[in-house]
Amino acid sequence: MYNFLWLTFLCLSPFLEYAVGLALPDSRTCVIGAGYSGLAAARYLKQYGVNFTVFEASRHFGGTWRFDPHVGTDEDGIPVFTSMYKNLRTNTPRMTMEYGGYPFPEGTPSYPTGTCFYKYLKSFVKHFGFEENIQFRSYVMSVKWANRHWELTYMNTADRANYTVPCDFVIVASGQYIKPKMASFPGMDTFRGKIIHSHDYRDPAHYEGRRVLLLGSGASGLDLAMHLSNVTAKLVHSHHRKYNEPYFSDRYVKKPDIKEFTPNGVIFEDGTFEEIDDAIFCTGYFYSHPFVDKSSGLTLSGKFVLPLYRHIVNIRHPSMTFLGVVNVVITRTMDAQAEYVASLIAGKFKLPSQEDMLRSWLDHVHTLQANNKKIVDVNTVGDDMDNYFANLTAEAGVARVPPIYKEIRDFNAVNRLDDLLNYRDYDYEVLSQHDYKRSYMGQRSLQCPLEI
Numbered sequence: 001m002y003n004f005l006w007l008t009f010l011c012l013s014p015f016l017e018y019a020v021g022l023a024l025p026d027s028r029t030c031v032i033g034a035g036y037s038g039l040a041a042a043r044y045l046k047q048y049g050v051n052f053t054v055f056e057a058s059r060h061f062g063g064t065w066r067f068d069p070h071v072g073t074d075e076d077g078i079p080v081f082t083s084m085y086k087n088l089r090t091n092t093p094r095m096t097m098e099y100g101g102y103p104f105p106e107g108t109p110s111y112p113t114g115t116c117f118y119k120y121l122k123s124f125v126k127h128f129g130f131e132e133n134i135q136f137r138s139y140v141m142s143v144k145w146a147n148r149h150w151e152l153t154y155m156n157t158a159d160r161a162n163y164t165v166p167c168d169f170v171i172v173a174s175g176q177y178i179k180p181k182m183a184s185f186p187g188m189d190t191f192r193g194k195i196i197h198s199h200d201y202r203d204p205a206h207y208e209g210r211r212v213l214l215l216g217s218g219a220s221g222l223d224l225a226m227h228l229s230n231v232t233a234k235l236v237h238s239h240h241r242k243y244n245e246p247y248f249s250d251r252y253v254k255k256p257d258i259k260e261f262t263p264n265g266v267i268f269e270d271g272t273f274e275e276i277d278d279a280i281f282c283t284g285y286f287y288s289h290p291f292v293d294k295s296s297g298l299t300l301s302g303k304f305v306l307p308l309y310r311h312i313v314n315i316r317h318p319s320m321t322f323l324g325v326v327n328v329v330i331t332r333t334m335d336a337q338a339e340y341v342a343s344l345i346a347g348k349f350k351l352p353s354q355e356d357m358l359r360s361w362l363d364h365v366h367t368l369q370a371n372n373k374k375i376v377d378v379n380t381v382g383d384d385m386d387n388y389f390a391n392l393t394a395e396a397g398v399a400r401v402p403p404i405y406k407e408i409r410d411f412n413a414v415n416r417l418d419d420l421l422n423y424r425d426y427d428y429e430v431l432s433q434h435d436y437k438r439s440y441m442g443q444r445s446l447q448c449p450l451e452i
């Protein structure tokens with residue numbers, strides 16, 4: 001079996017390197033990506049006096065929280081990584097997304113707009129003053145282990161040349177929702193309309209008066225159903241989620257799975273046909289780390305990265321770490337991971353030996369197997385989230401993420417599906433470590449009291 005082959009291989013593999021947890025003079029930490037996660041790392045690295053550079057491909061920080069009207073490639077001809085669209089509001093209460101010790105101002109609604117969250121990131125960067133450490137227009141092409149350090153090669157999008165710099169530590173924070181996962185159906189190539197992935201969706205205005213097929217009912221699928229049902233001439237939504245489906249609009253029609261496309265429409269599994277003009281596939285994302293070289297010793301796929309200790313540390317080469325390669329967690333998790341990594345690099349704590357880290361990872365894999373889970377679940381935390389936070393605190397002394405956030409997250413995950421059209425009209429207030437209050441906010445829920 002696939003799993004067992006892996007375990008054997010890992011157990012027999014030699015342990016090559018062990019030199020982490022020392023802030024060497026003259027050393028440099030390289031962070032890849034200036035989204036929420038990379039910015040969190042920058043804040044702690046600066047605070048702990050670590051020498052670092054953040055390599056960001058685009059001309060901007062903020063990652064997916066920055067709206068960019070470009071689709072496909074940007075003004076510098078590199079891929080557009082952000083998936084942000086007009087009118088987006090967070091689908092999780094903001095306290096589960098705030099950086100440790102840096103809350104939104106009083107009066108910010110619990111479900112701010114995407115624009116408001118981007119403003120929050122801007123105010124964070126200004127407050128901690130590390131923008132000069134971000135090197136923009138530096139598209140990382142490869143990270144290789146050579147001669148006891150990392151060699152990071154990036155393309156400068158101004159002169160199109162490649163540059164290679166040595167790094168003692170690498171923090172990969174290049175995002176989780178950057179490579180769209182497309183679906184494919186018979187007849188798709190004969191369809192005369194335009195089919196896009198939700199990654200390329202920007203503005204409901206493009207769909208005014210059109211007959212649109214929406215595929216999928218994950219976070220994006222349900223959100224776009226709300227955004228488009230009163231804009232389009234007809235919104236045909238193919239999905240098989242069971243939930244408390246609201247009344248969207250007279251123009252909304254729910255359909256089962258797609259059987260095939262025809263030149264002017266779609267035939268569904270139940271044999272019905274709908275004429276459509278455009279289609280939007282909300283079919284999710286793959287992990288993508290094309291720049292991580294084989295010399296990292298990792299196995300990377302669209303669905304998992306292994307073996308990582310605490311979903312963070314490359315066990316084969318512990319001076320390479322990842323932020324955000326973790327599923328079913330609140331966004332605050334990446335802040336805790338960033339503090340963990342910065343503490344490690346600053347020498348505030350030491351990792352276990354590689355052998356012990358591997359043992360811990362194997363225990364994790366055995367538990368997955370015992371629960372009939374698969375290797376694709378290896379980076380999922382989910383219900384273990386609070387233990388995960390407790391572990392990060394116990395091992396590295398990072399600020400304890402309040403357990404109440406997981407409770408709020410769990411309530412929200414259910415409430416969103418129970419009351420899709422209205423769940424964002426409420427406000428949450430944390431009263432104590434174990435209590436919160438939820439109250440109706442109505443239209444006030446759109447304000448953003450951040451000046452920047």
Ligand SMILES: Cc1cc2nc3c(=O)[nH]c(=O)nc-3n(C[C@H](O)[C@H](O)[C@H](O)COP(=O)(O)OP(=O)(O)OC[C@H]3O[C@@H](n4cnc5c(N)ncnc54)[C@H](O)[C@@H]3O)c2cc1C
Binds near residue numbers: 035057096097330
């Ligand atoms: C549409 C959408 C809505 C979301 N809404 C919510 C929400 O409501 N609540 C919530 O908790 N989470 C939400 N998320 C999850 C969101 O991903 C996290 O909140 C957070 O933005 C993750 O930040 P990140 O820094 O890990 O990744 P990103 O924000 O994707 O940032 C990655 C950065 O790395 C850069 N980069 C990528 N590759 C390279 C390279 N090779 N070289 C150099 N730089 C590179 C990119 O340009 C980008 O700036 C949403 C995600 C999406 C896509």
Ligand SMILES: *[C@@H]1O[C@H](CO)[C@@H](O)[C@H](O)[C@H]1NC(C)=O
Binds near residue numbers: 025026027028051052
């Ligand atoms: C910081 O990193 C740069 C680039 O590698 C290096 O030139 C410099 O000496 C480092 N500074 C310190 C204080 O370590």
Ligand SMILES: *[C@@H]1O[C@H](CO)[C@@H](O)[C@H](O)[C@H]1NC(C)=O
Binds near residue numbers: 141
């Ligand atoms: C830069 O590096 C990439 C990846 O290694 C390579 O494909 C590309 O051709 C290089 N560009 C230049 C200008 O050398």
Ligand SMILES: *[C@@H]1O[C@H](CO)[C@@H](O)[C@H](O)[C@H]1NC(C)=O
Binds near residue numbers: 225227229421
């Ligand atoms: C669409 O408009 C109708 C009528 O104004 C309204 O009842 C419905 O809630 C709207 N749908 C959405 C998803 O906003």
Ligand SMILES: *[C@@H]1O[C@H](CO)[C@@H](O)[C@H](O)[C@H]1NC(C)=O
Binds near residue numbers: 364385387388391
């Ligand atoms: C927390 O640490 C314990 C002890 O190392 C381990 O058994 C457990 O799997 C960890 N849990 C999580 C969610 O990280």
